[in-house]
Amino acid sequence: MFMKNLQVQIDNHSGFCFGVVYAIEMAEEILEEQGYLFCLGDIVHNDEEVNRLTRKGLKIIEHEELYRLKDEKVLIRAHGEPPSTYQLAIKNNLTLIDASCPVVLKLQNRIKNSFDKDETIYIYGKHGHAEVIGLLGQTNNKAVVFQDISELNIPNLPKSITLYSQTTKSTDKFYEINDILRQNGITVNTNDTICRQVSNRDKELRDFAEKFDKIVFVSGTKSSNGKVLYNVCKDKNQNTYFVSNAEQIESDWFNPNETVGICGATSTPMWLMEQVRERILTF
Numbered sequence: 591m592f593m594k595n596l597q598v599q600i601d602n603h604s605g606f607c608f609g610v611v612y613a614i615e616m617a618e619e620i621l622e623e624q625g626y627l628f629c630l631g632d633i634v635h636n637d638e639e640v641n642r643l644t645r646k647g648l649k650i651i652e653h654e655e656l657y658r659l660k661d662e663k664v665l666i667r668a669h670g671e672p673p674s675t676y677q678l679a680i681k682n683n684l685t686l687i688d689a690s691c692p693v694v695l696k697l698q699n700r701i702k703n704s705f706d707k708d709e710t711i712y713i714y715g716k717h718g719h720a721e722v723i724g725l726l727g728q729t730n731n732k733a734v735v736f737q738d739i740s741e742l743n744i745p746n747l748p749k750s751i752t753l754y755s756q757t758t759k760s761t762d763k764f765y766e767i768n769d770i771l772r773q774n775g776i777t778v779n780t781n782d783t784i785c786r787q788v789s790n791r792d793k794e795l796r797d798f799a800e801k802f803d804k805i806v807f808v809s810g811t812k813s814s815n816g817k818v819l820y821n822v823c824k825d826k827n828q829n830t831y832f833v834s835n836a837e838q839i840e841s842d843w844f845n846p847n848e849t850v851g852i853c854g855a856t857s858t859p860m861w862l863m864e865q866v867r868e869r870i871l872t873f
């Protein structure tokens with residue numbers, strides 16, 4: 591059979607960030623001991639990895655189910671949780687296995703301190719995202735969350751605000767927003783709280799994406815940083831394709847003798863990128 595002779599390389603900076611590695615290691619340890627473990631929300635925004643852990647006994651539950659659950663261990667994933675979850679755990683005698691990422695915990699603390707000092711808090715983040723719910727909880731849900739500058743009625747904003755960001759947002763957009771607010775005469779106490787695992791990868795991916803004829807970006811569709819980083823690649827290399835698993839790749843995307851780069855989000859497992867490479871090598 592005629593083969594396309596593709597040169598395929600996986601980006602060695604892609605794959606899980608340390609926050610996700612930590613949560614998954616904790617889950618796997620308890621799964622080995624106990625055979626099952628409840629986890630509040632998807633442990634990682636990647637269906638393939640969630641399915642792998644579900645097969646090992648991980649039971650994903652939502653908050654409504656947590657109200658009914660008693661006397662069990664429950665894993666808190668890297669995104670963190672609001673204080674109300676910890677209070678509920680005490681009430682229901684639940685043991686929380688807290689895998690909240692240290693970067694998120696630090697941000698929660700900073701927001702809590704600002705709130706205790708009566709600052710007017712604005713959070714650039716995705717409405718309803720688990721991390722954002724945890725951040726909002728530090729302020730008794732008083733902070734304003736916005737995911738696009740167009741949601742803010744700039745002439746009516748307070749003269750002075752404290753600005754934070756969800757850890758996985760785009761650095762460029764965050765600073766654009768910051769500039770617009772300042773240009774409109776608002777005093778902004780700016781806190782760039784974007785995780786360096788995301789912002790550094792942003793820079794590395796720009797270099798990586800330029801080096802190949804084609805880029806295959808591997809990510810779950812629910813991953814926030816997956817969207818941000820896919821756009822970074824697409825911006826640098828128009829021939830960038832988004833896939834969530836190896837079956838979605840089409841042979842027609844590649845011409846003979848092309849170079850193909852594979853990369854992904856902080857929630858994309860290395861084994862999945864390896865499966866993607868194996869499949870491309872069959873073309």
Ligand code: SF4
Pocket residue numbers: 607608609610668669691692693694757758785786787788856
């Ligand atoms: S992206 Fe950063 S903040 Fe989010 S889980 Fe990973 S290390 Fe933690």
